[in-house]
Amino acid sequence: MAPTASNGARPIGIFDSGVGGLTVFREIARALPREPLLYLGDSARVPYGTKSPATVIRYSIEAARYLMSRDIRMLVVACNTATAAALPKLQEMLPVPVIGVVEPGARAAVERTSGVVGVIATEGTVKSKAYTTAIKALDPDVEVIESAAPLFVALAEEGWANTHVAREVAEIYLEPLIDHGIDTLVLGCTHYPILRGTIEQVVGSAVHIVDSAETTAQSVKHAIGQSRGVAEPEYHFFVTDAEERFRRIAAEFLEQEIENLELVSL
Amino acid sequence: MAPTASNGARPIGIFDSGVGGLTVFREIARALPREPLLYLGDSARVPYGTKSPATVIRYSIEAARYLMSRDIRMLVVACNTATAAALPKLQEMLPVPVIGVVEPGARAAVERTSGVVGVIATEGTVKSKAYTTAIKALDPDVEVIESAAPLFVALAEEGWANTHVAREVAEIYLEPLIDHGIDTLVLGCTHYPILRGTIEQVVGSAVHIVDSAETTAQSVKHAIGQSRGVAEPEYHFFVTDAEERFRRIAAEFLEQEIENLELVSL
Numbered sequence: 001m002a003p004t005a006s007n008g009a010r011p012i013g014i015f016d017s018g019v020g021g022l023t024v025f026r027e028i029a030r031a032l033p034r035e036p037l038l039y040l041g042d043s044a045r046v047p048y049g050t051k052s053p054a055t056v057i058r059y060s061i062e063a064a065r066y067l068m069s070r071d072i073r074m075l076v077v078a079c080n081t082a083t084a085a086a087l088p089k090l091q092e093m094l095p096v097p098v099i100g101v102v103e104p105g106a107r108a109a110v111e112r113t114s115g116v117v118g119v120i121a122t123e124g125t126v127k128s129k130a131y132t133t134a135i136k137a138l139d140p141d142v143e144v145i146e147s148a149a150p151l152f153v154a155l156a157e158e159g160w161a162n163t164h165v166a167r168e169v170a171e172i173y174l175e176p177l178i179d180h181g182i183d184t185l186v187l188g189c190t191h192y193p194i195l196r197g198t199i200e201q202v203v204g205s206a207v208h209i210v211d212s213a214e215t216t217a218q219s220v221k222h223a224i225g226q227s228r229g230v231a232e233p234e235y236h237f238f239v240t241d242a243e244e245r246f247r248r249i250a251a252e253f254l255e256q257e258i259e260n261l262e263l264v265s266l
Numbered sequence: 267m268a269p270t271a272s273n274g275a276r277p278i279g280i281f282d283s284g285v286g287g288l289t290v291f292r293e294i295a296r297a298l299p300r301e302p303l304l305y306l307g308d309s310a311r312v313p314y315g316t317k318s319p320a321t322v323i324r325y326s327i328e329a330a331r332y333l334m335s336r337d338i339r340m341l342v343v344a345c346n347t348a349t350a351a352a353l354p355k356l357q358e359m360l361p362v363p364v365i366g367v368v369e370p371g372a373r374a375a376v377e378r379t380s381g382v383v384g385v386i387a388t389e390g391t392v393k394s395k396a397y398t399t400a401i402k403a404l405d406p407d408v409e410v411i412e413s414a415a416p417l418f419v420a421l422a423e424e425g426w427a428n429t430h431v432a433r434e435v436a437e438i439y440l441e442p443l444i445d446h447g448i449d450t451l452v453l454g455c456t457h458y459p460i461l462r463g464t465i466e467q468v469v470g471s472a473v474h475i476v477d478s479a480e481t482t483a484q485s486v487k488h489a490i491g492q493s494r495g496v497a498e499p500e501y502h503f504f505v506t507d508a509e510e511r512f513r514r515i516a517a518e519f520l521e522q523e524i525e526n527l528e529l530v531s532l
Contacts, residue, residue: 154420
């Protein structure tokens with residue numbers, strides 16, 4: 001356990017299966033520019049989206065324990081699959097607030113929709129029906145259609161977000177949702193904001209986009225309350241494997257080189 | 267340790283990080299229709315292609331130990347990344363023959379080429395330069411160009427192998443190799459044979475395709491020698507996670523439903 005610092009200097013911990021949660025990191029850094037942040041990407045075991053809930057819960061607990069040992073003041077589960085599988089368990093276990101990415105996205109969707117919400121996510125998140133459950137809990141009259149868009153992850157990670165191929169893949173995934181009459185689309189995987197431009201071109205301006213990275217950052221800001229933070233907050237990144245790949249993709253996702261990257265074992 | 271059976275009934279063990287090695291399984295079953303086969307897919311930790319060599323070696327040793335506990339007569343490392351990282355270590359450790367997928371593919375490439383070989387593989391395999399090393403060891407005059415084609419894995423797994431998108435991705439990956447004048451192309455990832463039709467359309471009939479699943483099956487047949495096998499060999503499949511996903515993709519890769527699928531922990 002690291003020595004306990006004053007509240008202003010204790011970092012917010014952000015956890016994801018790999019690089020996708022960096023979109024959440026980016027939005028939290030924008031919304032709370034005075035807060036120190038720790039990011040843990042479980043790159044040795046990525047992706048979570050195709051794994052079973054029991055496995056995802058086990059991995060999430062290990063990641064949370066690691067970040068707790070670094071004296072975080074709050075945990076953000078910046079991975080839809082991990083949120084869908086493990087959030088209640090983590091909230092029950094940990095002595096700090098735990099915020100997931102599903103509920104903020106569901107809330108924003110209900111605020112914006114006039115009745116039909118589309119959700120695109122990984123196979124694991126879609127199977128869990130976490131978004132349908134969260135949206136229906138807020139407004140049972142909203143119709144929700146969930147659809148898996150697994151190729152978007154590979155396209156984002158390989159730097160193909162703004163290519164003709166990405167556009168064509170987006171058309172194939174999104175046209176059934178458009179035909180169904182969605183008025184709001186939730187980007188239910190933290191990789192997908194990287195493809196936001198392409199997705200917007202395909203769905204057109206009549207469909208509201210809910211970016212769960214943005215909405216989660218607003219929830220974190222709300223939960224932090226009156227923090228003074230620090231003048232020059234530090235960012236630290238931890239990965240469980242393949243630092244160089246993480247460094248390369250992080251530079252693309254964050255549009256700047258990262259410092260303080262460390263390999264750890266959970 | 268399972269009781270030792272007579273040689274004819276002891277299975278060949280085939281190991282991969284996930285589903286890709288099923289292309290090798292399929293070719294071994296075709297080449298040796300009387301041999302019982304065990305297939306282990308480490309689906310809890312897939313993919314290996316983006317992980318570090320040290321991690322891949324550790325995972326490969328655990329997988330090999332599991333299959334040894336099932337009394338296999340031979341181990342086939344049906345994963346290019348694991349072969350590139352861990353083959354010498356496994357050959358040193360295990361008391362049974364260990365065959366990888368790189369050397370058979372390199373040998374076939376050297377036999378067929380008139381001078382310029384292209385290799386497409388995962389990022390991990392390309393970084394290792396395993397194919398360049400293996401080909402140069404056989405014939406130092408052959409020119410080798412290696413290139414990563416990571417999106418092919420997702421396209422194969424999501425059932426998009428024969429789509430227009432796959433064709434376009436193949437053109438983007440392969441045109442630099444064609445322009446460079448390759449006369450032979452090694453499919454250096456066990457997922458890629460699923461896209462063979464699309465790849466052949468792009469490179470044209472003047473380029474020889476080396477399918478490392480096929481060439482590995484021939485090496486296994488040669489190493490097995492005069493085995494009588496059994497009249498009705500059984501196939502058993504073990505995965506470390508997400509059986510249903512494995513079952514669905516296996517049915518596509520093998521073009522038939524699989525039986526005897528079991529979840530195990532390494």
